[in-house]
Amino acid sequence: MPEYRPVQERSRSFFPLFERKPDNQNATHYCPGCGHGIVHKLIARAIDDLGIQDRAILISPVGCSVFAYFYFDTGNVQVAHGRAPAVATAIKRARPDAIVISYQGDGDLAAIGTAEILHAAARDENFTTIFINNAIYGMTGGQLAPTSMVGQKSTTTPAGRSIWNEGYPLHVCEVLNTLDGPAYIERVALGDNKMILYAAKAIRAAIQAQMDRRGFSFVEVLSPCPTVWGKDPVAAQQWVRDEMTKVYPLGVIRDRDPWTHPIPVPPPPFAFPSGAPPLLAKPDEPVDYRIKVAGFGGQGVLLLGELLAEAGLQAGLSVSWLPSYGPEMRSGTSHCHVRLSSEEVDSPLVTNPNVLIALNEPSLRKFLHTVEPGGWVFFNGDAIPADCARADVRAVALPMTSLAVQTAGDAKATNMVMLGVVQQALHLLPAAAVDQAMHSLIHSERWLAIDHMALNAGSHRYQERCHV
Ligand SMILES: Cc1ncc(C[n+]2csc(CCOP(=O)(O)OP(=O)(O)O)c2C)c(N)n1
Ligand code: SF4
Structure with missing residues (x-):
């Protein structure tokens, strides 16, 4: 039986205090109503519930979530803009027992990092990506993102996104679903409490897929950015629910049956070519x-x-x-x-x-x-x-x-x-x-x-x- 803990309790996978700002160690740096804070909580809960805190490694991106490593009491690597899938690949291959959770925004993943995510998914790398789609560049003050919706205003499209000028939004889950590689793809939203519960389930399922060595798992989270959208937190949440979900339909897009697809097998450890001398003994003294x-x-x-x-x-x-x-x-x-x-x-x-x-x-x-x-x-x-x-x-x-x-x-x-x-x-x-x-x-x-x-x-x- 899983242990019952009240939802309000701080997750064990968070640090007891967030030491980034000495004068405010109980709050994250996110704006009120920001989806990042909610998703952090869902990830931390999943790590707690799955009992993987000691082997979880979070890859944080460039974007508003760049400081995720101040919050998660797990392994942490903060990477260059868009490169999370490359770093996640390296870590997972070097440490197959680690549970690698790569966290990216839409500018990070779907603009500068498009090639990385596509190839990691095509290679069926066995790690989990949580993709925060808030349809805007939050950290840099509201430029158009590849996922901004037609008509959506941004600092670089003050008259709204036009299909003639900026083209259509990128549907990342659907693009990834054209690839043979991924094992699990789901899109969820933070549009209301029920949706948030679904999001929690999806994040858990994706991490579980990695633990079962089923291959690449991916969850897109439609997420509010009240500050840059210029809405209060409630209106921003409503906009996710009423507008974003029309353009980005929710649901499980791929849940590959593990028995119909070979589980990726790690390559054998490095061996010297035949004829090479055996390894010389390690020195007695550490080197x-x-x-x-x-x-x-x-x-x-x-x-x-x-x-x-x-x-x-x-x-x-x-x-x-x-x-x-x-x-x-x-x-x-x-x-x-x-x-x-x-x-x-x-x-x-x-x-x-x-x-x-x-x-x-x-x-x-x-x-x-x-x-x-x-x-x-x-x-x-x-x-x-x-x-x-x-x-x-x-x-x-x-x-x-x-x-x-x-x-x-x-x-x-x-x-x-x-x-x-x-x-x-x-x-x-x-x-x-x-x-x-x-x-x-x-x-x-x-x-x-x-x-x-x-x-x-x-x-x-x-x-x-x-x-x-
Ligand atoms: C190589 C490089 N190019 C551009 C930037 C500027 N930059 C920082 S964050 C960001 C986009 C952030 O948007 P998103 O990934 O959607 O994350 P959010 O802030 O909305 O969470 C950009 C373009 C950078 N830091 N590094
Ligand atoms: S700017 Fe947007 S994405 Fe960034 S912390 Fe504020 S609400 Fe969140």
């Missing part, structure tokens, strides 16, 4: 290298980062590699973020590296101040420039480009000299893993030979000059 590799485009910055990540993978670590580069193929700046960790990697961004690999002086100047105290700095140059000295980091400066030319006959092998130096200094990764990574990423025999020479040269030079 958490946050590495920034930076230099000019063409210096092999990205390849060096990729090699570190690939070798880390071969060594059984959790890794990430995130490149960032300008549009030029040559001589623009580029850098990448690499993480090598014995724990799961939470974010691929490296803001405060504990290892900075600077292949040129501008990169040293740009990133030196970001290095964590106690971290390592490897610089391709005769010496660290005097005005860059930092007493709280360990710095290694060697002229790696000259060394690459002298020993491997090619300045392009500078990155491999650097790899040899870093390896020798930090014993970052097992030599076999580095070798395996080089074989996976460098496909020319000639370059493999050159790069091995450069790697060894870097390693020896560090031993001769720097090892104490």
Whole structure:
């Protein structure tokens, strides 16, 4: 028997206090009569009733509901405008046991984010989207939305939406219903109390569909925006009931029989291609290298980062590699973020590296101040420039480009000299893993030979000059 709790009670899935505004911790930031507040409550109740608070992750959008993470005591990720389905996809795939609830307004979902929602639904991603259709851009002050109705006035259509100028409103549920993917699609409204009870049921059913691994579930909620519509809360609710529901008919649009459609099966975990060596043992000591590799485009910055990540993978670590580069193929700046960790990697961004690999002086100047105290700095140059000295980091400066030319006959092998130096200094990764990574990423025999020479040269030079 489900536990009986009065509806008025604050949901357990809300924080006891909303700490966004110190002087008002019991109210949300929504306007009186706004549908967002009501739908938040329905979602929180569903999370409570389904017993999933510990594994629920809410994706909040850009729009009036951008601060949803101040209210839901669940996992929370706030994402860029329109990108909730892409982020929800990533989270659900990485954490199949999480219950992912993606929350979007009509500007967010049906304008800037149209491609994301269509493709997520077509791929039948197993997460739930709650789509708040208030037929307007609320947060930005009332511009026309794709779902604004014909004749509806907005700041960008002061004379009302015209089919000649702005075309017809987008019926998102019906569009999604043309796709094979979705498991569950329903449209509900907040037009009166009975409708709100239906909305509660729909939200619960959609989340349940996800829990049953039935695939993509979607609930559109026709929702009042009294402030921007210029109506009082009661009139706004009536407008939802009397006008919006004429254009957007309510009801279950798809409830796919789980037995007639294959349940999406997650792909098998990553396996090394046959012939690859078995994973090397994880280190006894926990490892958490946050590495920034930076230099000019063409210096092999990205390849060096990729090699570190690939070798880390071969060594059984959790890794990430995130490149960032300008549009030029040559001589623009580029850098990448690499993480090598014995724990799961939470974010691929490296803001405060504990290892900075600077292949040129501008990169040293740009990133030196970001290095964590106690971290390592490897610089391709005769010496660290005097005005860059930092007493709280360990710095290694060697002229790696000259060394690459002298020993491997090619300045392009500078990155491999650097790899040899870093390896020798930090014993970052097992030599076999580095070798395996080089074989996976460098496909020319000639370059493999050159790069091995450069790697060894870097390693020896560090031993001769720097090892104490
Ligand atoms: C990339 C980008 N483009 C535009 C904006 C401006 N912007 C913020 S919210 C919004 C639309 C919000 O409308 P909706 O999604 O319907 O949500 P509501 O505020 O009505 O809940 C826009 C266009 C932005 N923040 N980022
Ligand atoms: S502007 Fe509209 S959507 Fe935004 S909080 Fe106010 S009533 Fe809600």
